[in-house]
Amino acid sequence: MIVVVANNLPPAVRGRMKLWFVEPRANVYVSGVKDAVANHVVDYLLSHCSAEAGGIIFKSLPCPPGYEIRTIGLPDKKLCEISGLQLVIEKILESN
Template sequence: MLVIVVENAPPRLRGRLAVWLLEIRAGVYIGSYGKKVRHMIWQQVCAYIENGNGVIAWSAPNDAGFEFDTCGANRRVPVDFDDLKLVAFGPESALPSEMDIKPNLIKNAHIR
């Protein structure tokens, strides 16, 4: 099993993914491929993601039962702890500038 989720992906990338995988919701793709095809698909996602971001998850014979990887600008980054992959939050500077505006508006809002 293979799952790819993309956000703010350009239409040409979404079209490429739709050739190989089933799009069950906007930006959510599933399929069942081996390691070689999965690697090829993920290389294309990382090459064409532009200002978006993506995550891939697939079945794996480990304690968790799956593996995952990310690409693009996102605060969530995979971190390996003794062969257990967890998610860490990176600094806010890892976010695109449009998203940095919202926290500033909230911080500067006056409470009445």
């Protein structure tokens, strides 16, 4: 499975994404394509989207932790890695 959440994909990329994905909401794409096709899609997105696209790609993996997170440009939310586990930072708490 692969999920792409983007801020602003180029029109040509959006049209191409509709070949493989369902778009349940604007700029949210979900697909259950095989791993080889998922790798092709990720490579396509990374090579055809500029930094302004600002997206996050969630791709399932057959090994722990079961997923991989990749970014396109500068997404709204930041990523961190803790003990090999990729996480999306929702809110940063300031220490007093």
